[in-house]
Structures are given as structure tokens and as C-alpha cells.
């Protein structure tokens with residue numbers, strides 16, 4: 001695990017975008033793993049700037065989302081498929097038809113999860129996976145107690161995560177879904193390169209447990225210690241407990 005502490009958001013954006021650009025340079029059809037949440041946004045802005053300047057093209061890439069809320073249709077403003085379109089896809093040359101996320105409104109959710117796993121495998125697996133981390137130590141929506149071998153499945157969101165995410169629902173906790181579909185820890189660990197971004201003091205304990213704690217389902221991000229190629233990008237506040 002390579003832990004990189006960077007002073008400015010601009011540096012985090014540059015190093016994160018460099019990681020993705022390297023994979024795309026090596027294979028223009030690279031499969032990208034995209035994360036929602038606020039942490040990757042600065043990297044998405046940097047990718048959009050590079051595409052705008054003609055330095056990078058994602059036109060031949062495929063992309064898969066980590067997770068989705070159960071019950072939010074694809075066109076809901078807070079569904080992760082809409083969020084990633086608004087935050088990234090609309091600003092780069094990635095083909096929206098080549099960006100996939102699990103459908104949290106499917107009639108048969110277990111079948112949707114199995115089909116999503118098959119789609120990722122069918123694309124040849126993820127080359128570079130962007131990740132944030134929750135204050136509970138979750139990656140994607142793998143909350144504490146998640147099996148470290150888990151695959152895409154339905155999960156119940158913790159009260160803490162629902163409180164954390166209420167800000168995206170105008171502060172209305174009741175509007176935050178109670179369940180989600182999420183890639184499992186095992187799914188995430190299958191990606192060739194993991195790039196995790198954490199910003200701010202609220203993440204310091206989770207970052208400490210991820211990097212320095214024992215590998216434990218109580219802090220799901222600690223499973224990243226088992227992966228051979230992880231880059232952790234931190235601001236000084238997120239790194240303050242290391």
C-alpha cells in the first residue's frame with residue numbers, strides 16, 4: 001500500500017488523474033471503476049480538464065460504478081448513475097452507454113447483483129478503481145461486518161452512513177434510502193489497481209484503521225492491505241492519525 005500525503009487538493013487531483021491516465025495510456029480500452037461521493041470530485045474535474053485540452057481521451061474506455069441506492073430510479077438526482085453522469089460523464093468523452101451501474105429498482109435484486117458481477121467479469125475486470133472511504137470505514141457501501149470475500153449484493157446502510165449522506169438529500173434523513181446494492185470487498189479487490197482518496201479530519205480514524213489497523217471486517221477498508229497495488233491519496237487532515 002502506497003500512502004501519499006499531499007498538501008493541496010490540486011496535487012491530489014493531479015496524482016489521482018495521473019494514475020487513471022497511465023492505465024488509459026497503456027490500454028485505451030481500459031475498464032475504469034468509478035466512485036461517487038465527494039472525495040473523487042477533484043479528480044473528476046482534473047480528468048475533464050485534461051480531456052478538454054485534448055491530453056486524454058476516455059472515448060474507448062468502459063466504466064463500472066461501485067454501488068447504488070435501492071429504490072432510486074436511474075433518473076433520480078441522487079441515484080449514483082445520475083450523479084456520475086453529472087459529475088464526470090457529461091464533462092468527458094466517455095460514452096454514457098459504456099458506463100454501467102447496478103439497478104436498484106430491478107424486480108429481482110439478487111439477479112441484478114449476479115448480472116452486474118458477470119458484466120464486470122465479461123468486460124475483463126476493472127483496471128483502475130477509484131475509491132472513497134466512509135467514516136465507518138466502508139468502501140463502496142461495504143459497511144462494518146461485511147465479509148472480506150463478499151461479492152455484489154444487497155446491504156442495509158448503517159444509521160451513521162445515512163446521516164452522513166443526508167446532506168445529498170437536502171438534509172432530509174427520511175429521504176435517504178435504507179438499502180443499497182454494492183460491489184463486495186472481494187469484487188473490489190479483483191481490480192488491478194485501487195486508488196483511494198480521503199480528505200478531511202472526519203476520515204482520519206477510518207484511514208488509520210485502514211492503513212495501520214488489523215485486517216478486520218469491523219473496518220472493511222482494512223481489506224485493502226491484502227491487495228498488491230493500492231495508492232492512498234490523503235490530505236494532511238485525513239492523515240493526521242497515521
Ligand code: GLP
Nearest residue numbers: 036037038039132133134140141
Ligand atoms: C458513500 C459512497 C462511498 C463513498 C463514501 C464517502 O456513501 N457509497 O462510495 O466513498 O460514502 O463519501 P464522501 O467521499 O462523500 O465522504
